[in-house]
Amino acid sequence: MDLLTGLLDGPRARGAFLLRSLLEPPFALRICDRAPLTVVAVFQGSAWVAPDDGTAELLHPGDVAVLRGPDAYTVADDPNTPPQAVIHPGQRCTTLRGEPLALDPSLGVRTWGTGSPGGTVLLTGTYQLPGEVDRRLLGALPPLLAVRADEWHSPLVGLLADEMARDRPGQAAVLDRLLDLLLIAVLRSWFDRPGAAPSWYAAAGDPVVGPALRLLQGDPARSWTVASLAAEVGVSRAALARRFTELVGEPPMAFLTGWRLSIAADLLREPDVTLGAVARRVGYGSPFALSTAFRRVRGVSPREHRARVLVG
Numbered sequence: 001m002d003l004l005t006g007l008l009d010g011p012r013a014r015g016a017f018l019l020r021s022l023l024e025p026p027f028a029l030r031i032c033d034r035a036p037l038t039v040v041a042v043f044q045g046s047a048w049v050a051p052d053d054g055t056a057e058l059l060h061p062g063d064v065a066v067l068r069g070p071d072a073y074t075v076a077d078d079p080n081t082p083p084q085a086v087i088h089p090g091q092r093c094t095t096l097r098g099e100p101l102a103l104d105p106s107l108g109v110r111t112w113g114t115g116s117p118g119g120t121v122l123l124t125g126t127y128q129l130p131g132e133v134d135r136r137l138l139g140a141l142p143p144l145l146a147v148r149a150d151e152w153h154s155p156l157v158g159l160l161a162d163e164m165a166r167d168r169p170g171q172a173a174v175l176d177r178l179l180d181l182l183l184i185a186v187l188r189s190w191f192d193r194p195g196a197a198p199s200w201y202a203a204a205g206d207p208v209v210g211p212a213l214r215l216l217q218g219d220p221a222r223s224w225t226v227a228s229l230a231a232e233v234g235v236s237r238a239a240l241a242r243r244f245t246e247l248v249g250e251p252p253m254a255f256l257t258g259w260r261l262s263i264a265a266d267l268l269r270e271p272d273v274t275l276g277a278v279a280r281r282v283g284y285g286s287p288f289a290l291s292t293a294f295r296r297v298r299g300v301s302p303r304e305h306r307a308r309v310l311v312g
Contacts, residue, residue: 014269017091017126018175020164022113023047027120028076030083033091036138037127038067039183040075041157045120050074054143062149062157064186068141075122084114091126109167123160125179137187140201145190152189156182203247208235212244212252220260221283226252261297264290268306275302 021029023045031038040049042059049065050056051073059065067073074083085101087093093101093112107113149157160178163171191201203209211233216224229252230240244252260282267278275287284290287302294302 014176016176016179017124017128018110018160018164018179019091019124020111020113020161021122021124022107022111022119023077023122024114024119025077026081027114028074028078028081028083030072030074030086032072032089033087033126033128034070034089035126035128036069037141037183038069038073039125039179039186040065040067041123041160041182043121043123043157043161046077047120047122048074048076048079049144049146050076050079051143057144057146059146060149063146064157064182065144065146066141066183066186066190067144068138071143073144077120091128110164121161123157123164125160125175125182127179141187145186147186147189152185154182154185156185203244206243206247208233208240209244209247212240213248213255216252216256217259220256220263221281223283224253224256257293257297260284261294264294264302265298265305268302271306278302 017035020043040047040059041064042061044061046058046060048056048058049067051067052071056079057065076083083096085093085095095101101112113119156178160175160182163174163178204213212229215229215232226241227237230237233240235243241251244255248255250258264278264282267273267281268275275290279285279287279290282290284293291302294300294305298305300308
C-alpha cells in the first residue's frame with residue numbers, strides 16, 4: 001500500500017449531510033457547523049467560497065472546493081454580500097436573527113434555496129464526525145483547496161447531482177460512497193500539483209524512506225523497531241532514522257504509532273469487533289496497551305471513541 005492510498009482509504013462517510021442549494025444573487029451563507037471536512041461543488045452558476053482563515057476562491061461549474069474544519073466559512077455570489085443565513089452544528093439553518101429555516105419540499109429532496117434551478121446550484125457534502133477522515137490527511141490539507149473542472153475531467157459532480165435528487169431505498173449509502181469518491185478524486189488531483197502536496201508526500205518516492213513507509217503500512221502488526229526496519233530497507237539504523245524524520249516530519253516509530261491508531265479508530269467503528277481483536281490487528285499485545293496508546297495520542301479511550309462514532 002502506498003502512502004497516498006493509505007491516506008485516501010480513510011474517508012468513510014456514514015450518513016453524511018448532503019444538500020443541493022438553489023441560489024439567486026445576491027446570496028451569502030455563513031457556515032459555522034464545526035464539521036471536520038466539507039466538499040463544495042458548483043454544478044451550475046458560480047460562487048465564492050471564503051474560509052475565515054485562508055484565501056477566497058471563485059468556483060465555476062465542475063469546480064470543487066474542500067474545506068478543512070472546524071473553522072467557519074462563507075459561500076456567496078460576491079465577497080461583499082452580507083450573510084443571509086447561518087448553518088449551525090447539526091446542520092441547523094437559521095436567519096441571522098436565529099429564526100429557523102427549513103427545507104422546502106417543493107424544491108425536491110435534499111434541496112434548499114432562495115432561487116430557481118436556473119440560478120447557481122451548489123452541491124455540499126459534509127463529513128460530520130472526526131473519525132470519518134484520517135487525522136493525518138486532515139493535517140495535510142490547507143483551510144481551503146480548489147480543483148478546477150479542467151484539471152481533473154471527472155463525471156462525479158454530475159453523478160452526485162443526479163443521485164442527490166433521488167429518494168430510493170439505500171440512497172444514503174449511495175450518496176456516502178459518491179461523496180467519498182468525489183473527495184478522493186479531488187485530493188488525488190490536488191496532491192499531483194507541483195508544490196501542493198506536503199513535504200512528506202515526496203517521501204513515498206524516496207529510495208530509502210519509500211520502502212520503509214510501505215513496510216510499516218503493509219504490516220503494522222509486526223513488532224517493528226528502527227533497527228529491524230533499517231535492516232529490511234538495507235541501510236543503517238541512524239541513516240534511516242535521520243532521513244525518515246527529515247522527509248516525513250516524525251521518527252519511524254511515531255509514524256507507526258499514528259498509523260496503527262488510525263487503523264484502530266476505523267476498526268472501532270464496527271460495534272461487534274472486540275478491543276482485543278483490534279489490538280491484535282494493529283500490533284498491540286493487549287487491549288490495555290492499545291487503550292494506553294490511544295488515550296495518549298487521541299485524548300480519549302477506545303471505548304469513548306467508539307461511543308462517539310456510533311452515536312453520530
